[in-house]
Amino acid sequence: MPVSVARVENLRVVIDGRPVVDGVSFTVSPGRCTALVGPSGSGKSTTGLALLGEYPAGAEVSGTVTVHGRAGYVPQQPAAALNPARRAGALLDDIARQAGGARAERAERVRSALRAAQLPEPEQVLRRFPHQLSGGQQQRAVLAQALLSGAPVVVADEPTTGQDVLTRQRVVAELRAVLARGVAVVLLSHDLDVVRELADDLVVLNTGRVVESGPAASVLAAPRHPWTARMVAAAFETEPVPPAGERPAGEGDIALRVEELTAWHGARRGGTTVLRGASLTLGAGECLAVVGRSGSGKTTLARCLAGLHRRWSGRALLDGDVLPRSVRSRSREQLAAVQYVFQDARASFDEFRPVLDQIARTAVRLRGTTPEAARSEAAVTLAAVGVEAETAARPPGGLSGGELQRAALARALLARPKVLLCDEITSGLDPVTQRGVRTLLAAVKERTSLVLITHDLAVAASLADHIAVLDEGRVVEQAPAAELLASPSHPFTRRLLDALPQ
Template identity: 55%
Template sequence: MLRVSGLRAEADGRALVDGVSFELAAGKVLALVGASGSGKTTTGLALLGEHAPGVRITGEVRLAGTAAYVPQHPSSVLNPVRRVGSVLREVARHQVTRAASEQAADGTPQQGRTRRRRAQIADELVVEAARRARLPVDLLGRYPHQLSGGQQQRVVLAQALLPDPAVIVADEPTTGQDGLIRAEVIEEFRRLRAQGIALVLLSHDLAMVRALADRVAVMHAGRVVESGPAASVLDTPRHDYTRRLLAARPEPRAATDAGDDLLEVRDLVATHRGGAPVLAGVSMSVPAGACLAVVGRSGSGKTTLARCVAGLHRPVSGTIALDGRPLPRQLARRARDVQYVFQDARASFDPYRAVFTQVARTAVRLRGATAQEAAAQAGSLLERVGLDEQTAGRRPSALSGGELQRAALARALLADPRVLVCDEITSGLDALVQAGILGLLDELRRDLGLTLLLISHDMDVVARLADRVATLDEGRLTWEETP
């Protein structure tokens, strides 16, 4: 069904992917794993005949049937000014119209295929795709910004299922999803396998890989360094890089004494546009230098709570205070004390400017640094998060999702904030890079007294960073405890 031979991708004279070859039969699953920037996404896009600007692809890709793509960051492919249901219906109607045209060209009788009937068929396709993606139909009337990261992921999965593809390339499909939704995604992919759909998973989620993959290919610096049956690669790895990747796992942190409360949220009520309730009287506090993790199912209100704290979502009522003083409503003034690292790092960067320039601009805009001072500080922070100057000097489209996530963290830290809001910031990172980022955040807490508000579904990350855990359920804070 899918055969790849000698795949190579180059940009600016540098090999992004070098000599990748594999075969994949119907109903089988291949997982590509490896560090951010190892070439997984470039390989996945090449399977669909796509590539980032400035990338040259050579080699051979043969595919019987059609392929669909589920991106790592769903908001990058969702239209922010259109309701998600209308976009799905437009895609479905286009497919129905094209199928009708092909049948007419073949001389197949058109039995009542009026425009109204085609629209009805398209609506039925959307409902079925939403069902298969576990997307509640009542969410189809919302705009992308009114959906959680997990809900957005289900929208793009539904869109991928509309053309009934032979192959689905899924780039980090469980990113930002809670354990229950993650289990549902895995179960849905199993059903797709049973229907004969082949899957190419690009993932750092080794538990999902173990649950789904027939074969695993480990990529490092654009090359496949190890491949074979999933059980063999994951249980008895031969390559040193694979062993290090599998061994990296966050260790729980030791308990620390809590200081005075720095961030206080009292009786916070928030809604989506149109009045849909999101938060219902949420109250919580975070001591200076501590980390509060907010966990809960996708759609429970975690990201809305974080955005309210950062001034990106205006609540209906309630107060948010820092050191006992209400935070200013003006976003520029609040950003000096509260910085937000988004789950979808790509959407937070200007696509037409170099990443390094955008990171350095933070120090100029918020701290009054000179351009020379800002450049030096940006270079130092980017190096600490694992990005070299050459990589950061490119535009966002030339960086992987994990590389952009590290750049976004450096950009936020350059503001020297008192509170850092981290929304699923490790979800796009491999285990080795994740360990380095978590270690850096711990250092900053210890050395600078940085206070963290962590939004995460990864309980290993929660255990590694959090002093306290708050659980949101349908907009209500149900309990709070130490991890």
């Protein structure tokens, strides 16, 4: 086996006259994990895809990328790599067929690849279509495809972004198993906890350039470049947990009360129930964090409260008044009072209109403000969240992920809400940008109540007054944040806390 399985030398990728990757070089070795880290727009994904021979349309490319064989790829959204019209077994058999052999031999190679990808019951997976697999099973099926093809290197693009700590543990185990087989892994990630667990070598990118590289343990322990130092400090410095019961909510200062909320998809009978009798209380000026595994019902809960999911029963009361289930049945005042900030900020904006105009429209539509006054107020609010007027005058494509997330917050704040629902809005952000958003949310909490939907217990610990834990659609525990984090009473909460990186 060669000393290196892949080498990138002085790679430069220019789009519309702007270098998005500028002189990047590194070597990938067998059985070792090379992590590429950096903020959104730093060139991580473009560099990773170059190992697959893929570049953005119209890009000018120079430098060399050498791979001894064909690289495998595990995308952040694994369903995109699976044919929805074919069973997983047929997809994997197509890959096995390329290496030849009788049907029985190919079938055994397929099962072996699935087991190596940490799927202990391959027969069940082989019979199913991609939509019948969970997100984790889809991810492992894609990983099995890469192993079956004999790829010497696997590019894993943000495999833990948006995942709860238990799922993150599983992904780390999968990638460790791949490394143990002598396959190299190129990990593109914002998650420095995972990088610290997996990476042998670290390449730090910023604005398309390598600002620091070396053994991962050394770089994380003693970063030399200022950007690396900021990133490490933002990821690993401990933040204080709010004092337990600092502001107990009495009967007179309840902003939002949820009573026996049950939600389902499809017809009530024969459909899928995703929430079962959830009851929660949010105090005025407080932050309630709702945590749990992917698929536990967190986002459905937030969408019900926002009026975006109509198939639910129970009651939600805002300042004691019942909220209609559907956004279509809510008054303008009720729409303004409960605002939702989406996880995917980019998808929530019109890609063709300036961001400033879209934010100003909130004040016009929900508060009756004149267009001129709304634009002025929008500019002031954007500046307060760290988005300058020149930046806000661009369409969404001209803003970074962090800038768009701040703009989405500004848009919601322009409604002057009583309750702000934030759905995983720190997921997918680099540690420095994530810390900035957390600081912003802490300031927002001074004037509005927050419901924070998150898989990240560290984010919950830094912001929440109270935490509610969801598991399989049920609230299994809720308590003041410090109390719950120090002495959880439910076994599932203890599992979540035990899975946290040390």
